[in-house]
Amino acid sequence: MAAIGKSKAGLDKNNKYDRQLRLWGDHGQTALETSRVCLINASATGTEILKNLILPGIGSFTVVDGHKVQGEDVGNNFFLTKDSIGQSRAKFATEYLSELNEDVSGDFMEEHPESLLESNSDFFSQFTIVVATNLCERTLLKLGKCLWEKNIPLLICRCYGFIGYMRLVVREHRVIESHPDNAHEDLRLDRPFKGLVQYIDSIDLNTMNKKDHSHTPWLIVLYKYLQEWKEKHAGELPKVYREKNQLKDIIREGIRRNEEGVLEDEENFDEAIKAVNTALNPTKISSQIQELFNDDECTNLHSESSNFWILVRALKEFVENEGNGALPLRGTIPDMTADSERYIQLQNVYHEQADSDISIISNKVHDLLVNIGRGGNITDQEIKTFCKNAAFLRLVRCRSLEQEYSEDSDKLKDLSHHIDDEEPDDVIFYVLLRAIDSFYDKYNCFPGWYTDQVESDVIKLKTCLSKLMHDWGLNCMIKDDYIHEMCRYGASELHTMSAFIGGAAAQEVIKIITHQFIPFNNTYIYNAMKQTSVTIEL
Structure with a gap:
């Protein structure tokens, strides 16, 4: 009975998380379900982030x-009510968030992060990732230093009026399954392996009957005529547009x-002609993989x-020896017009070579x-999984907050070309937010916090901004319009902005937890007034 119950529970979970399982698989979901997330400050942005993490589990x-809880909290935070005013924001937000998914357990601490960092900094060691919202610069730097030393990822999020900001702080984030959007198939037609050559050489297109001729996989067709081309061109592949068109004609x-x-309707030949432009890409090591080596x-x-670096080293040794300069074969082929028997045979040829490469790397x-x-063991x-995705490995290394906030930071001194323009890009808001933190x-x-002091705060903010830019060595001007606008915001946290940043931030957290897809590096700024954004390394 227990086994049946467990099986039913597993089936229910598969149904519940069906869509996301298609994105990051069982192993990605397992990583998610074993993660522990800490949110600092249950602000509107913070609860939106947690909502988008609790729902996927x-x-x-x-x-x-x-x-x-204050009155303004109730106005912009869906997870707080007017009945909670004056009560613990951590407690009430946790109670409402916990109702979203019974599979997720929630807890809270009614303590300011500053005091927690002073009294028990080891508290943060238990978490997979920490998300911080609405922290002042002083506390942020202490938290950043603490987590950097413990090698725990930190995601900083902030909504300030119509400006959204995120900063990822992680020493080294390794991505095996980066899920590239437009990856070419790994067919090795430019340097066919022994098993592929033997299999295709055993097939004779000229002696086939009509049905078999029109149902031979296009990969075999393309290979056959490619050999004919190479015989006439000193073994060279067609490279330029004209040469590829000549191969298509053949x-x-x-x-x-x-x-x-009249020409027969042979769809497999049409597919082979279309594949000429994409299937003959040279097999080579990308610059990103070479950097890892x-x-x-x-x-x-x-x-x-x-494990990642041990696998990379094994991969490097494979490339330098058995791989003859190539990565292990991915082992998959695209769908194509063919009879099942020959398609499966061709598929098995690639599978067998991929398995052979995996075996070598395993040793x-x-x-x-x-x-x-x-x-331990790998x-x-x-x-x-590593071998299958060897061509798409990625590594993200962020700078620490301490490095970013250093006055002699070369990155900050290079901001001039972003803001010294008639129409500066959105990096200008990073400078303004830093000036606001100084304020x-x-x-x-915050400037404009009290509506009757907006005009006087504009002058104060301009002073803070001038000092900041002087300290960074920036000799450019920021229009008064920007300064007035930031003061008008008065540190307001709009729910629509919180919802947008909450979704974007949760997506980045999931990337970090699952080690799938590539997170941004390292600062993201969103301008809702123009619906534009920018990512910059600081």
Whole structure:
């Protein structure tokens, strides 16, 4: 009975999370369901982020917030009500958020992050990722330093009027399944492997009957006529547009004619002609993968090296030896017009070569683990997934907040070309937000917070901005219109903005947790007035 109940529960979960399982698979969902997320401050933006993480099924969340619910909170936060005014914001937000998904457990701490950092900084060690909203610069830097030392990812989010801001702080984020949008198939027609050559050489298009001729996979057709081309061109592949058109003409001549001399309807030949432009891409190592091979973490393995770097080192050794300069075969082929028997045979040829490459890399991984004296093991499934995605590996390394906020930061000194223009790009709002933080640090309130002081705050903010730009060595001007607009916002947090940033931020958190898809690096700014955005490394 227990087994039946468990099976039913698993089936229900598959139905519940069906759409997202198609995106990141069972292993991605498992990573999500075992994650622990900490939210600092249950602001409108913070609760929107958590909502979008609770619904897909994170393991647990903890809200750290020492504030009491205010009237403005109820006005922009769907997870607070007027009955909660004067009560713990952390407690009430957690209760309402927990109702979204019974699979997710929620907890809260009624404490300000500043005091928690002072009294128990190890508290944050338990989390997979920390999301911080609406923190002042002083506290943010303390939190950033604490998490950087513990190697825990931090995502900073902020909505300020019609401006949204996110900053990802992570030492090293490794992505195996980056899910590229427009990846070419790994067919190796430019350098066919032995198994493929033997299989296709065993097929003779000229002796086939009509049905078989029109149902031979286009990959075989293209290979056959490619060899004919190479014989006439000193073994070279067609490279330029004119040469590819000539190959297409050769394939077109291979289409059979009926008794009346009319071309037969052979869809597989049409597919082969269309594939000429995409299937003959040279097999090579991308610059991103080469950078991984040259990275110190790859060349200097040690007993604390992560699985990722051990796999990269094994991959590098494979490329330099058995792979003859190529990555392991991906092992998949696209759908094509063909009879089932020959399509499966062709598919098996690619599968067998891919399995052979995986086996070689598995042996290298085992030897590396022994050589560096590292305990544990790397599973066969992990190695298989790594090999299948070897061409799409990505590495994101962000700078720490401490580096960014350093006055001699070269990155900050390079901001002039973003803002010294008649129509500056959205990076200008990063500068303005930093000036606002300086304003808060000096006056303990945000510019425009009190509506009767907006005009005087404009002058104060201009002073803070001038000092900031002087400290950064920026010799450009920011129009007064921008400064007036930031003061008019009065640090307001609009729900529509919170909803937008909440969705975007949750997406980045999921990327970090699942190690799938590529997160932004490292600062994102959204301008709702123009519906534009920019990503910049700071």
